[in-house]
Amino acid sequence: MKATNRDVYEKVTKPLVDSAVNGFNATIFAYGQTSSGKTHTMMGSKTERGVLELVVNEIFEAIESNPDREYLLRVSFIEIYQEQITDLLTGSTRLKVSDTHNEVVIKELSEEMCSTPDSVIDVMKKGEKLRHIACTNMNERSSRSHTIFRIIIESRSRCETGSDEIAIQLSHLNLVDLAGSEKVNQTGATGGRFKEGCAINVSLSALGKVIDQLSKNERHVNFRDTKLTHILRNSLGGNAMTAIICAISPASVDETLSTLRFATGAKTIMNKPVVNEVVNDKAMLKRYEKKIKDLELQLVSRFKELNLLYSISSFHFCFLHYSILLIHFFPFFSFFCFFIFLYPYCAFILSLLHSLKVP
Numbered sequence: 442m443k444a445t446n447r448d449v450y451e452k453v454t455k456p457l458v459d460s461a462v463n464g465f466n467a468t469i470f471a472y473g474q475t476s477s478g479k480t481h482t483m484m485g486s487k488t489e490r491g492v493l494e495l496v497v498n499e500i501f502e503a504i505e506s507n508p509d510r511e512y513l514l515r516v517s518f519i520e521i522y523q524e525q526i527t528d529l530l531t532g533s534t535r536l537k538v539s540d541t542h543n544e545v546v547i548k549e550l551s552e553e554m555c556s557t558p559d560s561v562i563d564v565m566k567k568g569e570k571l572r573h574i575a576c577t578n579m580n581e582r583s584s585r586s587h588t589i590f591r592i593i594i595e596s597r598s599r600c601e602t603g604s605d606e607i608a609i610q611l612s613h614l615n616l617v618d619l620a621g622s623e624k625v626n627q628t629g630a631t632g633g634r635f636k637e638g639c640a641i642n643v644s645l646s647a648l649g650k651v652i653d654q655l656s657k658n659e660r661h662v663n664f665r666d667t668k669l670t671h672i673l674r675n676s677l678g679g680n681a682m683t684a685i686i687c688a689i690s691p692a693s694v695d696e697t698l699s700t701l702r703f704a705t706g707a708k709t710i711m712n713k714p715v716v717n718e719v720v721n722d723k724a725m726l727k728r729y730e731k732k733i734k735d736l737e738l739q740l741v742s743r744f745k746e747l748n749l750l751y752s753i754s755s756f757h758f759c760f761l762h763y764s765i766l767l768i769h770f771f772p773f774f775s776f777f778c779f780f781i782f783l784y785p786y787c788a789f790i791l792s793l794l795h796s797l798k799v800p
């Protein structure tokens with residue numbers, strides 16, 4: 442069966458795009474051996490649109506169908522070439538990665554604001570021109586670097602416009618086109634191409650190691666070993682929804698098996714995505730006020746329950762008192778009293794335990 446890029450997009454990545462528009466981080470990446478079709482899938486060709494373009498169209502359709510929120514879209518394009526980070530929109534190289542407030546930040550990375558699907562595609566095409574591509578025996582246009590095309594989606598409710606209580610949803614959608622693993626005897630790489638191939642393989646095995654550690658729930662994960670794993674830290678077992686498209690080709694059975702092993706390990710990893718909301722102080726205060734009011738209401742209803750139970754129990758204690766007197770004077774009455782008390786007291790104790798449970 443022949444599957445098109447649209448089939449891959451519909452099946453694997455569409456749900457992630459909807460989540461990204463609603464404030465979840467999402468990452469889609471293509472992994473596999475050289476010449477297996479990663480770039481073709483992600484970036485498309487002259488005859489077929491790639492996942493990236495389909496994602497971009499979907500985002501704008503989702504924005505149009507949600508008139509209650511206003512959106513702001515920014516994009517950036519990063520290349521990791523031989524462990525050096527380049528901004529593909531400005532050409533500046535050797536960018537630094539840092540961990541700030543538990544977030545991985547690429548310093549001095551430029552962002553371009555986009556308001557139409559075409560403007561996003563134009564930015565992508567502009568960046569693609571700077572990407573390292575070379576001809577090998579396996580692929581005429583082999584990617585010699587990893588790229589991350591990042592779409593930053595910011596939105597807020599239109600109802601809040603004008604008020605100073607603002608809750609902003611901010612999500613990152615990463616579209617990653619990895620360089621493919623390669624064997625020198627197949628690519629025929631020498632000199633510069635050989636060096637590139639070694640760097641690609643080293644960084645892909647570091648990615649494989651991280652996936653392996655995460656799938657085994659190991660305590661320490663080597664995210665910082667490479668720039669790729671460091672930048673994609675959130676996408677690997679963290680606060681993001683991640684889809685991995687694994688591309689295989691008949692060129693090498695070993696590489697295909699290794700890709701399938703990678704996919705099997707990656708499938709077992711559980712990410713922890715949450716809606717990313719930035720709330721200002723006033724909005725936060727309002728939320729806490731509402732929470733306190735809800736808790737007060739719960740407390741009042743619990744008190745009412747307890748009051749009712751108290752009245753029931755007082756009634757039963759009085760009844761017990763008089764019954765003891767009755768049993769004392771009329772012993773045949775004891776059998777009747779046993780059933781009268783057994784049921785209500787069991788019910789009373791159970792409901793008391795239930796009402797004392799913490800909400």
Ligand SMILES: Nc1ncnc2c1ncn2[C@@H]1O[C@H](COP(=O)(O)OP(=O)(O)OP(=O)(O)O)[C@@H](O)[C@H]1O
Nearest residue numbers: 474475476477478479480481580582583584620621
């Ligand atoms: N599904 C497909 N339909 C048509 N052509 C394809 C398909 N997949 C790949 N190709 C073609 O195969 C060649 C290699 O594909 P591509 O460059 O996408 O591989 P790659 O996995 O990105 O390789 P590398 O890791 O070397 O960058 C290209 O000429 C591409 O057009």
Ligand SMILES: [Mg+2]
Nearest residue numbers: 479480583584
């Ligand atoms: Mg490629």
